[in-house]
Amino acid sequence: LALPGVSLALGRNEEVFGEGEPAEFVYKLLAGAVRTCRLISDGRRQVSAFHFPGDVFGMELGRTHRFTAEAIVSSRVALIRRTVLERAADRDETVARQLWALALHELEDLQDHALLLGHKTAVERVAAFLLKLARRAPSLALTLPMSRHDIADHLGLSLETVSRTLNQFAREDSIALAGARQVTLRDLTALTTATEGGAKCRSGRNSNVIPLSPVKLR
Amino acid sequence: LALPGVSLALGRNEEVFGEGEPAEFVYKLLAGAVRTCRLISDGRRQVSAFHFPGDVFGMELGRTHRFTAEAIVSSRVALIRRTVLERAADRDETVARQLWALALHELEDLQDHALLLGHKTAVERVAAFLLKLARRAPSLALTLPMSRHDIADHLGLSLETVSRTLNQFAREDSIALAGARQVTLRDLTALTTATEGGAKCRSGRNSNVIPLSPVKLR
DNA sequence: CGCAGGTTTGACTTCACTCAATCGGCGTGG
DNA sequence: CCACGCCGATTGAGTGAAGTCAAACCTGCG
Secondary structure: OOOOOOOOEEEEOOEEEEOOOEEEEEEEEOOOEEEEEEEOOOEEEEEEEEEOOOOOOOOOOOEOOEEEEOOOOOEEEEEEEEEHHHHHHHHHHHHHHHHHHHHHHHHHHHHHHHHHHHHOOOOHHHHHHHHHHHHHHHOEEEOOOOHHHHHHHHHHHHHHHHHHHHHHHHHOOOOEEEOOOOEEEOOOHHHHHHHHHHHOOOOOOOOOOOOOOOOOOO | OOOOOOOOEEEEOOEEEOOOOEEEEEEEEEEEEEEEEEOOOOOOOEEEEOOOOOOOOOOOOOEEEEEEEEEEHHHHHEEEEEEHHHHHHHHHHHHHHHHHHHHHHHHHHHHHHHHHHHOOOHHHHHOOOHHHHHHHHOOOOEEEOOOOHHHHHHOOOOOOHHHHHHHHHHHHOEEEOOOOEEEEEHHHHHHHHHHHHHHOOOOOOOOOOOOOOOOOOO
């Protein structure tokens, strides 16, 4: 996608755009980390996704943003005017294809996430989260930019459960924790196993099992 | 979207396409009802979405289908060859736009669904499900084509919980049940209220409440 | 050095799941 | 036309995983 010259620096917890605001731009993250989230009527929060450098976010069908986007740490984003992008897509079919692919890719991610939210246990959710992060990180030593609260709202858990689960993994030596934000994945096999529902089947009724695609790192 | 002449009739529980099969076609439902679902390693099932006449489904980014699509009742679908569609999108920017809009619209739906799966109670989920169905139905007297099991796998609940919740609504006169598959919505206000988390707040801590968009019927 | 935010840990509660039995409606065959 | 059987739905009892509330603990930063 074409890169314009305009970019914007944001501090920790600063808002990129807010729910309900006119969706004038599409954003591409250059550095840092961003969360897109929504407030629910009961005061809770849904973190729809975390974004890392290279990710495009803020693309909308309607005229306004349906989510709030906030910088988790100091970040830099590139701005692309929406009208410009749409004009370019009309002129050039490869741009149109890329936009379409972008939406479909986001859709696939979200389908996997919905599966996780719908049918998985806390252990499975946290393990899947760590492995997904690892797929994007340069090494197995992860630095989590987001808080336990952010993770909890993303995985549909309470922050206490996220903390407990993480420490459980550490006790089992699947991961190593150095402070709250430094996580090193030690046993990928154990984590991958934890991702699947296999561990908790009491009465062995796991016939016709079709395993999902195995996790590939980098 | 252009309508080709080819269409296909399917019986109850017949498969339109299966998970992992080559994604040669995109499908448009003409009559009946279709579910798209996935099997998980522990033997359970995730029903990603229900489709009704007019809906397009089976569009993929990759070369194969990531879901299975099955007719819930006798149905008829139109087939559109994927290559034809992509060729048309390259030639005509309005087709490209429509494809893009379709993906984004699906994305929006899924975002709402993810929110539901992540943070809502059984009562909220079932109420939201009924209201969503009602938005597409001609009247408030719904005929559910899908079983309790289908609904449960869609909402991330057990079929018993779905049944209990439905009967609870009936006891409260929010709905009327005539047999298992005939539901008439009697009190939309009650259902809408049930959708939000408001009802279960014990210690009144509901400040800064931003209500979601009110439900609009038809 | 001390404060504040974030995190961990513990005790208790609760909602939804599981297991299990029963019920009901619809289609089939006698 | 009615009896039977089957599948799906309902209902109940008991359990368990995760949520809530609450307190203590880090740790990085002013």
